[in-house]
Amino acid sequence: EAASNAKPADLSGYTRVKQELVAPPFAPKHDQVAKGGPKIIEITMETREVLLTVDEDTGAQIWALTYNGSVPGPLIIAHEGDMIELTLRNPETSVMEHNIDFHASTGALGGGGLTHVYPGEETVLRWKATKPGVFTYHCAPGGAMIPYHVCHGMNGAIMVLPRDGLKDGAGNPLRYDSIAYIGEQDFYLPVDEDGNYKTYEAAGDDYADSVEAMRSLKPTHCVFNGSVGALTGENALKAKVGDTVLMIHNQANRDTRPHLIGGHGDYVWEAGSFTDAPLTGLETWLCRGGSAMAAMYTFRQPGVYAYVNHNLIEAALLGATAHFVVEGQWDNELMEQVVAPRPYGA
Amino acid sequence: EAASNAKPADLSGYTRVKQELVAPPFAPKHDQVAKGGPKIIEITMETREVLLTVDEDTGAQIWALTYNGSVPGPLIIAHEGDMIELTLRNPETSVMEHNIDFHASTGALGGGGLTHVYPGEETVLRWKATKPGVFTYHCAPGGAMIPYHVCHGMNGAIMVLPRDGLKDGAGNPLRYDSIAYIGEQDFYLPVDEDGNYKTYEAAGDDYADSVEAMRSLKPTHCVFNGSVGALTGENALKAKVGDTVLMIHNQANRDTRPHLIGGHGDYVWEAGSFTDAPLTGLETWLCRGGSAMAAMYTFRQPGVYAYVNHNLIEAALLGATAHFVVEGQWDNELMEQVVAPRPYGA
Amino acid sequence: EAASNAKPADLSGYTRVKQELVAPPFAPKHDQVAKGGPKIIEITMETREVLLTVDEDTGAQIWALTYNGSVPGPLIIAHEGDMIELTLRNPETSVMEHNIDFHASTGALGGGGLTHVYPGEETVLRWKATKPGVFTYHCAPGGAMIPYHVCHGMNGAIMVLPRDGLKDGAGNPLRYDSIAYIGEQDFYLPVDEDGNYKTYEAAGDDYADSVEAMRSLKPTHCVFNGSVGALTGENALKAKVGDTVLMIHNQANRDTRPHLIGGHGDYVWEAGSFTDAPLTGLETWLCRGGSAMAAMYTFRQPGVYAYVNHNLIEAALLGATAHFVVEGQWDNELMEQVVAPRPYGA
Numbered sequence A, B, C: 001e002a003a004s005n006a007k008p009a010d011l012s013g014y015t016r017v018k019q020e021l022v023a024p025p026f027a028p029k030h031d032q033v034a035k036g037g038p039k040i041i042e043i044t045m046e047t048r049e050v051l052l053t054v055d056e057d058t059g060a061q062i063w064a065l066t067y068n069g070s071v072p073g074p075l076i077i078a079h080e081g082d083m084i085e086l087t088l089r090n091p092e093t094s095v096m097e098h099n100i101d102f103h104a105s106t107g108a109l110g111g112g113g114l115t116h117v118y119p120g121e122e123t124v125l126r127w128k129a130t131k132p133g134v135f136t137y138h139c140a141p142g143g144a145m146i147p148y149h150v151c152h153g154m155n156g157a158i159m160v161l162p163r164d165g166l167k168d169g170a171g172n173p174l175r176y177d178s179i180a181y182i183g184e185q186d187f188y189l190p191v192d193e194d195g196n197y198k199t200y201e202a203a204g205d206d207y208a209d210s211v212e213a214m215r216s217l218k219p220t221h222c223v224f225n226g227s228v229g230a231l232t233g234e235n236a237l238k239a240k241v242g243d244t245v246l247m248i249h250n251q252a253n254r255d256t257r258p259h260l261i262g263g264h265g266d267y268v269w270e271a272g273s274f275t276d277a278p279l280t281g282l283e284t285w286l287c288r289g290g291s292a293m294a295a296m297y298t299f300r301q302p303g304v305y306a307y308v309n310h311n312l313i314e315a316a317l318l319g320a321t322a323h324f325v326v327e328g329q330w331d332n333e334l335m336e337q338v339v340a341p342r343p344y345g346a
């Protein structure tokens, strides 16, 4: 056992707090600048296997593997120097073994080696957040089960803020009014010989078919927050002109290139680390597959903004589109329709 | 209407100028350092649907959707703080609706929401270039029509220079002798049951087949400036030893990784923003799908340089190769063939 | 001939040394900080065509095209300002023509234009390393032969260190205890109508099938150092807690996203140039297809670390997994299994 002759951890300098996790696209209550000394942040996650409709139009479904029932799993927020103490529970009703690998942590396969829970089991893992940034976490039971679980939705993100908050390249503080937490998921749904999405009785029944589908490297769906349209229409994100939103993008498996149509990334931590200066004024940013990253934007115009994976095939045909609906006053200096569409001379 | 109760724009500080757009790979006349105060730059673009031969060897054709007849559309150049005033005309002979989304602009889906022109219509849009960098523009009529138009060639780039020109990371001025404007286009040409590229009577007739082909995420062609060989042979780019060329790469849909065989990127604005210091001394740089970026190189040796997408399958089999032909004096200190190929002892 | 009227090179300031190349994942003997003035580093490489088992489980084989018999070819190490003088030999027993394009060099297609050697031939090329960084080299005989040779393993990396060694963004020296040199290779193995990997009598016999397979853009294998498991089990990389390893990742054709499970990139030269400050504290980094890059990490915990391409399908199903086995003392403050998996109440 790795820890057999190791010194006990000295936790005397830490204060214990509980963090109530909430469903995406929302963020748990948190301070942008840390108050007081380092914390041990207690969280609980449950590994839930749920039948998820990926696309209502086609009826495509998947037995999703999740943390707390959502794809992506909940956003966790800490500050550099805090510890995360996770209780991970796998309900007795589950079919499969699960665990968790935190990219933000150090050692034991990101905790994956210490957290294998079979149905009916729980475990508790504590680790120290030494690197500030946004990081993926995901299930990684081993071998082909790793992409199988990750590509069934079992991933999410943690944000480790600098204790004094986010900063621009000159060290000036950067603050946001809200967080939009977006998990992009590539699904590889098996199809039958007629090209219809196959259905399965229970979680895990699609394993052999899924492994074959994944080998194609061609996702059938690239969706935000679990399903086509999960962040559009009545579920669209909301903001006002002047609001600064921190967009956290999680993609645990496959490169993607977020873009805010009509807006920009004023500050973009493209590789996800807060120890590097953010890039500025970007049109499109690359989220490396297997990472979480953050982009900050202050809305300057009202209207609908589409937030997409700017492989437009993936955005429009495979599902990777969300909407922000922004209220406020139009600014004709930034943009004006000088002449509305009209017939012109023959 | 978004602008209904908005204040009128104050244009009193601006001077009006016209910019004559030219076909790629060339750049319109421009100053690297802005002269005088901010301008309103008037440009006109026409949405032309043209039958384009993508590959003469196979006869592969597409009813390309274009701005001004070329793939990519013309390069636009402005300085930070200028306004672009575009007249967009859709000829009566067109089949389809078009519009334009400028990644460099702010609001209304990058102008896409204000510029839908049906055949026979024109519109005028004015917007302020607040972010310096190189940015994609593209047609985005909505839904599946977005990737359909973009993957039929309807995209291009604008460069928004800092008023005082380009700079290295220490703030020293960087100047170029010429611009090479290269648009990389992923085409998804439908094939028949014998594997031959299908032909169509008119623009838009390939819509259903194209949507199916795009879903594969596997382009049949990745070409520079519209067709295989558009920038090789007699159309190769020209330079002399000592010349500094600014290579502007536009890819509106799909990640690519430009590389100059035999050369480098001395300065590379990889994510396209001029408010960030350029990367230096790169072998290969990533152009995020849905972006335009710039790389600057001073030629040090004569000869032929191949400029490629360094997925070499895409370069050699799908078409992503251009040539620079560079004249001047060979430098044996940089490279010398000490022993020409010869038989060696058995 | 390019060099016909060129001045002879002045080599008077250089000292000649030989560098013995070694097989991956190892690095040749070298100084991290250059001793003395500039060197002419003499190396020899042989173009060997070898039958390679890519995956023992399936028996998948390829007639690999190699430098010195390994995939990737050997790591070369120089300092900025040194010259590389390569003798390239193509054995008489070879079937094919080969050459070499050094991304680190300047002119003549990276030397590719001056080094075409047919079976039984040798050539000598000398070039100056003017750009510090890690760079790919690869065979590039022309046309479709370029991806064919590169996707048959014919690529490797050179590291050009700053004369005073590696530095962080503040200019502080960065030193490593060891190098792990990992070449990721995408293979496109032809399959027969039953889905079995085809076998061939000799190098080159798979050419037509390979070109067709490459056009799919879908590799059948993404392996580290030539075959599935080449860097796991008894071939796993070794380190101790406190050791700093420099991971050099080479991918000559296709984007990849290395990740060290349970660890990080403390310093990452993501685009491979040593004239740019390294990124810090990364979970996952992007290796642009057609480049080599470097990431530095100091191990803080014992145990097994999997180093993967974090497209987990490519890692687990296509082969892109290596292991580091790290010895030392576990640190419970960084991570502790507070409660081992146990049943929990019904």
Ligand SMILES: [Cu+2]
Pocket (backbone or CB within 6 Å): A047, A065, A097, A098, A099, A139, A140, A141, A149, A154
């Ligand atoms: Cu799981």
Ligand SMILES: [Cu+2]
Pocket (backbone or CB within 6 Å): A101, A103, A138, A290, C259, C261, C310
């Ligand atoms: Cu991971």
Ligand SMILES: [Cu+2]
Pocket (backbone or CB within 6 Å): B047, B065, B097, B098, B099, B139, B140, B141, B149, B154
């Ligand atoms: Cu259009």
Ligand SMILES: [Cu+2]
Pocket (backbone or CB within 6 Å): A259, A261, A310, B101, B103, B138, B290
């Ligand atoms: Cu766009």
Ligand SMILES: [Cu+2]
Pocket (backbone or CB within 6 Å): C047, C065, C097, C098, C099, C139, C140, C141, C149, C154
């Ligand atoms: Cu070769």
Ligand SMILES: [Cu+2]
Pocket (backbone or CB within 6 Å): B259, B261, B310, C101, C103, C138, C290
């Ligand atoms: Cu190359």
Ligand SMILES: [Mg+2]
Pocket (backbone or CB within 6 Å): A116, A141, A142
């Ligand atoms: Mg297991």
Ligand SMILES: [Mg+2]
Pocket (backbone or CB within 6 Å): A177, A242, A243, A244
């Ligand atoms: Mg505000």
Ligand SMILES: [Mg+2]
Pocket (backbone or CB within 6 Å): A133, A134, A135, A136, A271, A272, A273, A291, A292, A293, C283
């Ligand atoms: Mg990250």
Ligand SMILES: [Mg+2]
Pocket (backbone or CB within 6 Å): B116, B141, B142
């Ligand atoms: Mg419409």
Ligand SMILES: [Mg+2]
Pocket (backbone or CB within 6 Å): B177, B242, B243, B244
């Ligand atoms: Mg000059």
Ligand SMILES: [Mg+2]
Pocket (backbone or CB within 6 Å): A283, B133, B134, B135, B136, B271, B272, B273, B291, B292, B293
């Ligand atoms: Mg750009």
Ligand SMILES: [Mg+2]
Pocket (backbone or CB within 6 Å): C116, C141, C142
């Ligand atoms: Mg040849």
Ligand SMILES: [Mg+2]
Pocket (backbone or CB within 6 Å): C177, C242, C243, C244
């Ligand atoms: Mg040490």
Ligand SMILES: [Mg+2]
Pocket (backbone or CB within 6 Å): B283, C133, C134, C135, C136, C271, C272, C273, C291, C292, C293
């Ligand atoms: Mg490199």
